[in-house]
Amino acid sequence: AQSVTQLDSQVPVFEEAPVELRCNYSSSVSVYLFWYVQYPNQGLQLLLKYLSGSTLVKGINGFEAEFNKSQTSFHLRKPSVHISDTAEYFCAVSPPNSGNTPLVFGKGTRLSVIA
Amino acid sequence: DAMVIQNPRYQVTQFGKPVTLSCSQTLNHNVMYWYQQKSSQAPKLLFHYYDKDFNNEADTPDNFQSRRPNTSFCFLDIRSPGLGDAAMYLCATSRDWAAGDYGYTFGSGTRLTVV
Numbered sequence: 001a002q003s004v005t006q007l008d009s010q011v012p013v014f015e016e017a018p019v020e021l022r023c024n025y026s027s028s029v030s031v032y033l034f035w036y037v038q039y040p041n042q043g044l045q046l047l048l049k050y051l052s053g054s055t056l057v058k059g060i061n062g063f064e065a066e067f068n069k070s071q072t073s074f075h076l077r078k079p080s081v082h083i084s085d086t087a088e089y090f091c092a093v094s095p096p097n098s099g100n101t102p103l104v105f106g107k108g109t110r111l112s113v114i115a
Numbered sequence: 116d117a118m119v120i121q122n123p124r125y126q127v128t129q130f131g132k133p134v135t136l137s138c139s140q141t142l143n144h145n146v147m148y149w150y151q152q153k154s155s156q157a158p159k160l161l162f163h164y165y166d167k168d169f170n171n172e173a174d175t176p177d178n179f180q181s182r183r184p185n186t187s188f189c190f191l192d193i194r195s196p197g198l199g200d201a202a203m204y205l206c207a208t209s210r211d212w213a214a215g216d217y218g219y220t221f222g223s224g225t226r227l228t229v230v
Contacts, residue, residue: 043221105157
């Protein structure tokens, strides 16, 4: 079974500074990987996903993530954050041939951008 | 725009009084999911439908039921809400089981308060 570990529950960062949110997964098979963002009192919105191919994936709002198979990681990065990036970020995993297996989410990382 | 709509956005119910949350989609997706999300936690899958085939997670309490009368609508019924059922309830859809190919689309959620 797949599992996802988000190593930091909270990440405070100053505006215009870079940020990295860490995500590690465990799986005995190849996987698809996702990052979702959740603004207060909202549903989840897809930021980006890795299915195959290039290990560097670019998403919306200037975010990108890098898939590292040897380290089983899929860390999310942004070179310069804005106040509006303050939100909860969830990493999720799914096997490619998922059959009846829905997405598995990590516990989330709360990003707080400080002016 | 095609989307997933949850009603109401905020619901207050009395302890023990049955309550129904609704979700509708204009995406014509085959799969619909209900997640429960408590404060600062990851979304927890309660159940999902592939078309009319119902899949209940093993640890979903019997107090929670679901109905999907047609492709577009799915309902979450809580028969006797307890204080511990206060949470954000998220509805999501996907075209098929392969979450990676098509992704999940989430509604904005219903925040349930039990008094």
